[in-house]
Amino acid sequence: MGIIKAVNLIFDYIKRDEEEQIEEVDRAIDGLNLDIQEGSFVAILGHNGSGKSTFAKQVNGLLIPTEGTVLISGMDTRDENHIWDVRRTAGMVFQNPDNQIIGNVVEEDVGFGPENMGVPTEEIWKRVDESLEAVGMTAYRLKSPGKLSGGQKQRVAIAGVMAMKPKCIILDEPTAMLDPNGRKEVIRTVQELNRREHITVLLITHYMEEVVGADRVVVMDEGKMVMDGTPREIFSRVKELKEYRLDVPQVTELAFELRQAGLPLSKGILTMYELLGELVPYLKEQIRSQGE
Amino acid sequence: MSIRAVNLTHIYGQGTAFEQYALKNVNFEIQDGEFIGLIGHTGSGKSTLIQHLNGLLKATSGELYYNGENIYAHGYDMKGLRSKVGLVFQYPEHQLFEADVFSDVCFGPKNLNLSQGEIESRAKEALNLVGLDESFYKQSPFELSGGQKRRVAIAGVLAMKPDVLILDEPTAGLDPKGRDEILGQIEKLHREQGLTIILVSHSMEDMARYADRLIVMNKGEKMFDDTPRNVFRHYKELEAMGLAAPQITYIVQALRKEGIPVEEDLITVEEARDAILRLIGK
Numbered sequence: 064m065g066i067i068k069a070v071n072l073i074f075d076y077i078k079r080d081e082e083e084q085i086e087e088v089d090r091a092i093d094g095l096n097l098d099i100q101e102g103s104f105v106a107i108l109g110h111n112g113s114g115k116s117t118f119a120k121q122v123n124g125l126l127i128p129t130e131g132t133v134l135i136s137g138m139d140t141r142d143e144n145h146i147w148d149v150r151r152t153a154g155m156v157f158q159n160p161d162n163q164i165i166g167n168v169v170e171e172d173v174g175f176g177p178e179n180m181g182v183p184t185e186e187i188w189k190r191v192d193e194s195l196e197a198v199g200m201t202a203y204r205l206k207s208p209g210k211l212s213g214g215q216k217q218r219v220a221i222a223g224v225m226a227m228k229p230k231c232i233i234l235d236e237p238t239a240m241l242d243p244n245g246r247k248e249v250i251r252t253v254q255e256l257n258r259r260e261h262i263t264v265l266l267i268t269h270y271m272e273e274v275v276g277a278d279r280v281v282v283m284d285e286g287k288m289v290m291d292g293t294p295r296e297i298f299s300r301v302k303e304l305k306e307y308r309l310d311v312p313q314v315t316e317l318a319f320e321l322r323q324a325g326l327p328l329s330k331g332i333l334t335m336y337e338l339l340g341e342l343v344p345y346l347k348e349q350i351r352s353q354g355e
Numbered sequence: 356m357s358i359r360a361v362n363l364t365h366i367y368g369q370g371t372a373f374e375q376y377a378l379k380n381v382n383f384e385i386q387d388g389e390f391i392g393l394i395g396h397t398g399s400g401k402s403t404l405i406q407h408l409n410g411l412l413k414a415t416s417g418e419l420y421y422n423g424e425n426i427y428a429h430g431y432d433m434k435g436l437r438s439k440v441g442l443v444f445q446y447p448e449h450q451l452f453e454a455d456v457f458s459d460v461c462f463g464p465k466n467l468n469l470s471q472g473e474i475e476s477r478a479k480e481a482l483n484l485v486g487l488d489e490s491f492y493k494q495s496p497f498e499l500s501g502g503q504k505r506r507v508a509i510a511g512v513l514a515m516k517p518d519v520l521i522l523d524e525p526t527a528g529l530d531p532k533g534r535d536e537i538l539g540q541i542e543k544l545h546r547e548q549g550l551t552i553i554l555v556s557h558s559m560e561d562m563a564r565y566a567d568r569l570i571v572m573n574k575g576e577k578m579f580d581d582t583p584r585n586v587f588r589h590y591k592e593l594e595a596m597g598l599a600a601p602q603i604t605y606i607v608q609a610l611r612k613e614g615i616p617v618e619e620d621l622i623t624v625e626e627a628r629d630a631i632l633r634l635i636g637k
Binding site for chain 2: 109110111112158167187193212213235240241242243244245269271272290308309312314315317320321324325326328335338339342346347350353
């Protein structure tokens with residue numbers, strides 16, 4: 064069984080009027096079944112309102128299922144005795160770096176989580192060291208978080224989660240407010256954590272380029288899982304993605320357009336190197352035969 | 356009709372230990388009806404710059420002319436300037452506050468001493484321009500989708516009837532379709548209403564598609580000011596500034612390196628596709 068398991072998950076946002084009568088029910092997740100293997104890097108795509116952030120909040124027990132079950136390392140999120148263990152297992156990083164930093168000094172911010180968990184002081188410092196090292200922010204440990212760039216702040220937020228030693232980290236659009244450099248920084252950090260520390264990563268994003276390196280891509284629409292596969296499988300279905308209001312990376316789109324025009328290219332090309340590897344020999348051959 | 360900056364300089368914390376140039380001798384002229392893309396990494400001075408354009412910040416030194424008039428001259432009508440140069444901040448939906456969409460859009464013009472009839476007709480026109488029909492008027496702005504909220508916020512600025520519309524990352528946090536919708540609306544306002552647009556964005560792909568001219572800021576200085584095509588030729592310098600060119604630029608450069616004779620300045624998927632197909636006679 065995977066580290067995160069959702070079984071027939073349903074979640075309704077219930078709006079009540081002043082007399083606590085139910086006024087409106089909005090089904091955000093509608094019968095989701097998902098099993099995520101420990102150590103994998105899973106990206107979740109879906110347009111605004113598709114239910115992906117609601118799902119993220121289910122994973123660390125910020126929201127509790129209306130129906131169905133969410134199991135984190137086998138623990139039911141509905142079981143109040145386990146809620147802290149659930150949150151310790153699955154740490155969360157949000158979109159806005161400014162909303163999740165509380166310390167006046169970077170090292171203090173990173174130590175906040177383990178301190179709250181009652182970790183002994185010596186162990187806290189050890190974890191702060193390790194976490195800052197893991198996100199490449201050791202040089203900034205005595206700086207004020209206010210003076211950092213957006214990408215650096217997000218890396219501090221990730222270090223703060225790491226210091227709680229979670230098995231799994233959920234990132235809800237962690238790069239939406241960052242510039243291209245900051246975006247690269249954060250994604251590279253997350254990929255490293257997954258590869259080196261074998262932390263399970265659940266990345267929610269709107270940027271298709273960030274998904275290319277994932278082990279698995281899940282597409283959500285109307286609270287349901289509508290596509291599930293490797294990035295290559297998913298991005299070879301360009302038309303379907305567009306129907307779900309999503310996009311493909313420019314490289315994939317160019318390859319798709321050229322394929323449509325009859326060029327012999329593989330389906331679901333993801334990187335520039337793949338495209339060039341197929342396109343360059345073909346073009347050279349064509350140009351040579353034109354010359355003859 | 357234009358916006359002209361002459362040696363525009365802004366220093367934060369002047370005279371303190373934290374003194375920092377946010378803008379350093381910036382010069383440019385923006386003509387009526389242009390679609391300008393403004394790029395630069397976080398802290399490059401672009402947000403500081405746009406806040407000068409409608410007088411929210413005053414330059415430490417240098418001048419700013421709007422339609423030939425120095426906005427720092429004594430007695431200049433700043434309020435008039437702010438209604439002519441509309442600024443849509445990042446995450447503008449956080450500034451929605453009224454009980455329904457229509458009232459929210461009416462708020463701006465209400466402060467202009469207009470008749471009730473004029474206020475309402477402006478709000479209707481503005482909502483129409485961003486593609487929200489009457490079915491939205493009585494809805495609470497807080498129950499709309501992210502893209503819809505953002506359109507309500509933009510309508511609130513349009514209801515002031517600005518000549519220039521400045522948007523600070525209007526697509527941040529929206530899904531790809533939402534991004535296309537907002538940018539499509541902005542493009543339409545530019546084309547049909549002749550609005551001057553100044554768009555701040557981190558998406559080089561969007562810049563390549565929509566902007567006529569790019570202004571690139573780095574460390575408070577203007578580094579490039581040219582068509583997107585010409586600016587993206589400097590992709591290596593852009594990278595050194597923490598920016599990038601569209602993915603297509605990199606593909607085209609790599610093809611040329613392999614000796615494939617495609618034009619150097621292709622910046623969109625469509626352009627690259629057509630150039631490659633032309634090359635092989637399709």
